[in-house]
Amino acid sequence: MTAGSSLRITEADGVVEIVLDRERERNAIDAEMVAELHDVCTDLERRPRPAIITGGANGIFAGGADIAQLRERGRADALAGINVTLFDRIRALPMPTIAAVDGYALGGGAELSYACDLRIITPRTVFGQPEPQLGIIAGAGATYRLVRLVGESVAKQVLLGGARITAQRALDLGLAIDVVEPSQLLVAAHDLAASMLRSSAIALRMTKLAVDAGPDAHPQIELAIQALLFEDDEKYERMDAFLNRKNATGRTER
Known part of the structure; x- marks a missing residue:
């Protein structure tokens, strides 16, 4: 640019x-x-x-x-x-x-x-x-x-x-x-x-899309986005990393 x-x-x-x-x-x-x-x-x-x-x-x-x-x-x-x-x-x-x-x-x-x-x-x-x-x-x-x-x-x-x-x-x-x-x-x-x-780029993009959607789009847009993200590879990677940290320290970290 x-x-x-x-x-x-x-x-x-x-x-x-x-x-x-x-x-x-x-x-x-x-x-x-x-x-x-x-x-x-x-x-x-x-x-x-x-x-x-x-x-x-x-x-x-x-x-x-x-x-x-x-x-x-x-x-x-x-x-x-x-x-x-x-x-x-x-x-x-x-x-x-x-x-x-x-x-x-x-x-x-x-x-x-x-x-x-x-x-x-x-x-x-x-x-x-x-x-x-x-x-x-x-x-x-x-x-x-x-x-x-x-x-x-x-x-x-x-x-x-x-x-x-x-x-x-x-x-x-x-x-x-x-x-x-x-x-x-x-x-x-x-x-x-x-x-x-530090957040998932795709989750951040989809969150903005949902927030900016018109009132008639809810909650359908959240359901559709979440259905896609629930089976995204990055979701599993990030949640596995979270659970591994939790198990290693014995407490929840964010």
Whole structure:
């Protein structure tokens, strides 16, 4: 995978790190960044790995969509769903995604973080949806993803009332898994990814698939997945290893 002019991409220990790299533009999401993120998705779909999306520890995750480009978009562009199509694709990636968010995540930047499976933030992180101030709506997922993440009442406070979600409130609401200092943000994100990689890759993928399935899919999807996994070789290997450790120590270890 190669980086473009809007992204810096590295890979280590089976985890892909994607850094939004338009610092002078406050990491505003423009057409070029959208195209490059689609390329990243193609790679992650072909060869699934966990991914971390971050703006680095410089006090800005993403300040939203590029307003200059947004101003020139017309009705056909809106119906094409330029950003929401990308964020839906990120949401549907086979392996988990982590947003490592330092500082402001506003507008499309916030919606990008909502599309990720988990969020780790810093004390100066702020989420917000200022789109109505610009005469538009939060049209890239916030009107339904934020509702699912924090509930309708809080989502309406943000979407309608212009409220912003600060770090402590994000943690209290469950929007973020942890708050760490900026210098430890990527360390914490990589630690989380590494902990997930200790699980069975196929079980992790299938768990994400089940969690993201619509309400009408349950419990049938769990039954079908479990039926497949119950006869998977890795299941027997992992359970045998667990039982051997238990027998060797005389106690249950996890």
